[in-house]
Amino acid sequence: MSTSRELFWSIGELAERAGATVKTVRFYSDQGLLPEASRSGGGHRRYGPEALERLRLIRSLRGLDLPLPEVRRILEDEDTSGRALEDAVAGRLRELGSELRTLRWREAALKLVRECPPAERAERLRLLGAVSTPPSTAGPARFWRGWLPPRMPARATAAFLEVAVPQPPDAPEPEQVLAFARLHAMTTAPCPGGRQPQPEVHRVAGGRGAAVLYAGLAEAYELAGPHLREARAPYPGEALDAYVAAYASAYGSRDTREFRRLLATRLAAGPRLDRYWELTALVLTPPGGRPEPTPGSSDDWLRAALERDNVATA
Template identity: 35%
Template sequence: MDGTTRYSIGELSRRTGVPVRTIRFYSDEGLVPPADRTHAGHRRYAPAALQRLELIRSLRELGIGLATIRRVLDHELPMARVALAQAEAVEVQIRALRLRRSVLRAAAARGTGPEETTLMHRLTQLTGAERRRITDDFLDATFGAGHDPAAAAMVRTALPDLPEDPTAEQVGAWTEIAGLLGDAEFRALLGRAAARQASGEPLAFEALAGDAVVQGAHRALAEARDADLDPGGAEAAALADALVRRFAEACGRAPDAEFRAWLTAQLAEAHDPRVERYWRLVWTVNGWTVLPQLVPVHPWFLRALRGGPGPDRPRAAGQLSSRAASQPPAGGAPVA
């Protein structure tokens, strides 16, 4: 092929697969200039135009804009630099698509309506800094002036942190957490629960019963819970009755309805279901393993006393993740 070889715009289109209309646009923009024209004014292209068109088409398919392509063709920008920048842009797009997929899967799994789906999407679109601002505002509202700094520090060590590539489960958990953080009543509950835990003081009936009785009861409750014994079933009720008798004897009380109500009231005040639910959601969002020694037995005992299941049995959309990168910091979650 010599230097006099010329192609019509139609021939260029057939050889490259680029539409005639697009080639004409590239020519008008100076990206693929014609070598000359016929007497009738038709554009004729040199063989180099084939290579330029192939490169332009490849770069356009990779998502690179025409202004950048022009600088590459004019040797103003090295191709390697452009490729690196585009690869980073594509990575951002991939993360966005994965997040979108997680939101859609969470909406499908939870059976959410339009409003909650919109909320999930909006919350997951927040930047890391914006999500931290939500949790910081929550901490300020919950542990403002006059609150125990140790309680605030304990909660701060285990704040929810949605990863860049969350699962549908984590998206659902983060959405639920966001609702709790904006609830003034919940903030007050968590503040009181954290203050009690930070103080390290046992419940009144446990303080009276003594360490030996308390530790034995905790072991029995942990075994029942870890064996997935239904807290609303007959076996759990029998265990609860036995523990009521054991605590009553150690406290010098009769295991009657009054003592049972006293014990139940303490457990209910110390372990509100919403606070327990919050910590489980934090474990889910952060991808922590639910370690048995960090899961309190009091909520299970309370449900057994009341004879019914509770929120400790999470719904399908809020079940705890088994993906574990780490474990909660010491003091970051309620312990038995």
């Protein structure tokens, strides 16, 4: 009898050994997560050492905030180094990352409201109220899908959106939150006349030609990037040649002096998105940081280089 009492514990004894409450042990037992060794003559549950180890494991997993269904799958896997545990931990880490990102954005938004002049608070609250938390890039993406030619190949559209739509920082400063809220308001506001203006080159090139155009522009922007980072004045060179070549291909023309003069005129007359790129730079750059080149700032640099080249060769 003494051996039996040492090997098998009542629900209260198991709870005491595990440092848990009887209510907790009963709950996990009712859920089928704790193995019963036997029942007493009066029908009371008796537990062995394996139940104590199982209970300690359950409490460890629950202490990591893993939900009960995930705990059950891990216990059924019968191996704490198995795939079930890895998947559960990875999933919870993803959830926590999203929760932390949400909290950081809310903290920055609260600071933004707290630190602004009282007369501006209503406007800032209106802007912030229109943005989901964590923020979504769906608004800017829809804006660009309306800008691009409708028959542009999906792969080319996705490549363009990747560089044109700024990804909100995970730990933003208040100024970055405000810039993103303004960007969201700009890209979701109704367009004058119900349709977004588009460059004339979209009509000429069509969807597939526009794909070639934007692939060429991406190369030119990449070449211009180091010049912008080093704050060099615009000048003709490899980046400008790639820029002009992209437009020449879209227009079915050649890179000649006459084409460069004509291109400068066409670009000057086309729609501008300066405000979009200004806000994008603010979203991507923390206060006091060095602005990273955007397609907008790269395009401005290349247009200025084109003007300088045309003046030099006039």
